[in-house]
Amino acid sequence: MLSRPRRNRSSAAVRNLIRETELNAGHLVQPIFLMPEADARLPIASLPGTFRMGIDEVLREIEDCMQFGLLSYMMFPAVPEEHKDKTGTYATAAENFYLHAARAIKERFPEVCLISDVALDPYSTDGHDGVVIDGEIHNDETLKLLDAMSVAQAQAGFDVIGPSDMMDGRIGSIRRALDREGYTGTGIMAYTAKYASAFYGPFRDALDSAPRQLQDVPSDKKTYQMDPANAREALREAAHDAAEGADYLMVKPALNYLDIIYRLHEAHPLPIAAYHVSGECAMLLAAAERGWLDYEQAASEALLSIRRAGADVIISYFAKDYARWS
Template sequence: MSHTSQAPFPITRFRRTRQSPQIRALVQENTLSVGDLIWPVFVRDGDGVEEPVPSMPGVMRRSVDKVVEAAREAADLGIPAICLFPYTDPALKTPDCAEAWNPDNLSNRATRAIKAAVPGLAIMSDVALDPYNSDGHDGFVRDGKIVNDETVEALVKQALAQAEAGIDIIGPSDMMDGRIGAIRTALETAGHRDVMILSYAAKYASAFYGPFRDAVGASGALKGDKNTYQMNPANSDEALRLVERDLSEGADMVMVKPGMPYLDICRRVKDTFGAPTYAYQVSGEYAMIMAAAQNGWIDGDKAMMESLMCFKRAGCDGVLTYFAPQVARTLQNLR
């Protein structure tokens, strides 16, 4: 970026362009819109159920009928997409993770129900084995190790089942090597040419995921950690190599996860590749803002809006955020 030389004070006064809301709007460099939002939603079994997630104030696990209501709410607010995450019955969690590609599992039932009720809303899926794995890992565990290639074969079956159910965007969150190419090839071969892949390309082994694991019931099942397949938080260049690989294998969009602590990665990815770039404002980020707001330590609404604007400033085209409905209403009130 080139810079022109600035005249010294008082010829140049930067406060001139901050003096009123109207002038600040004229010189604002980035904007946040409802079209930037993807709303993650948790689905569970049952009927008429809205179950609070204690570590995520305001977030619910919803039965399929209530997820359909949430989808209608999203569409009415102008939110373009929701992302489904299943809270799987522990009895269905097995070492072979077969429920992951069951055509009638929670995620696939919810997808079909949403498509029937709100056909214009885009639906994103989660492709990983952890919601279905009795070991709590994103891949198969063999002799204490998470195996890669066998896991990729299972992820392909999971992605194909989701595509058959009508999913619009496949979201591989597992961080196994080679899974994007395998899923893309399988989708093409099966005729699902228009199904998109939003790859969790730079997903870090982060402490900020704790409340999410509570929400999907994976916390108690997890044995050990995920350091052998998720990224080291100390690494930055590696993220670019991973993004480049996933784009070369057929990802249409890429994601950085978590969000706020990794804005530098968002910026580097967007500047380097120019591809559609997203961030996931993860459960821990959401929970921190909500907890501080509930304690009266910060203005929750202002912190929410500021945090999302930061993603746009860092180069993101959109954000997965649990704040999505609240943000949409706030933006509508601002207009």
């Protein structure tokens, strides 16, 4: 027997010599759930170890993460019900705590990369990512609001705008709006293949952003988020987003869609981002709490699989822990 692959696994030093995939803190993004009360730190029951935080706590959290080399953060607003309406007007309001928090973060930590969320659902009484008109999520009316939201976020200091809405044409519309206002250096991370997944539950708990049960209004997001059965459609979405000026293409969720990450990585030269979503993380955490899995080993393997599939950027609730371990 001339070939013995085990010779290349004989020790840690030998294995490290030929390791094909590397994952470090520089590839990771830590999600942050922001709430208006400055000193708040409230646990999310369905996602253990993750909190809704006010800006004072967020600044402390970022400082703590940075000591492990974690420099990138994606922030989501938990908007109180009294600030919500049909068209999400609070998203661009001067008093919006989310925009004020971005300014505070960039003033304190100018070296971090801060990524936004662009969609109406945190601000909408309907809980949808677009404007509901006569029971339909209206694409082109939504684009005007997303443009204004994106410009407001760029003004607040976000480095990268993250349109998560899945409206057609929104990348080109946002790019033009940003460029008109002089924000040519602000990037766009397109949620390119965002699937209508069952794994978003803890996230929606954190933001109270699930679609509302209202008469004549869809109670799910299947008319604009992608069908989990489809793969070729993701390539079509990616081609549109790339042509419209996206700087990153995202796949969401990650673990159940490793094939999609790989397809986009092979088809496009743009950086590929993957969102390791709340439900995917919560399952692993629940198994670890019961002693069925070793948390560090299982979480590390999950993140490595996403990286191996072709993700350049991984957004995960495990980012801080992995950065600390590595």
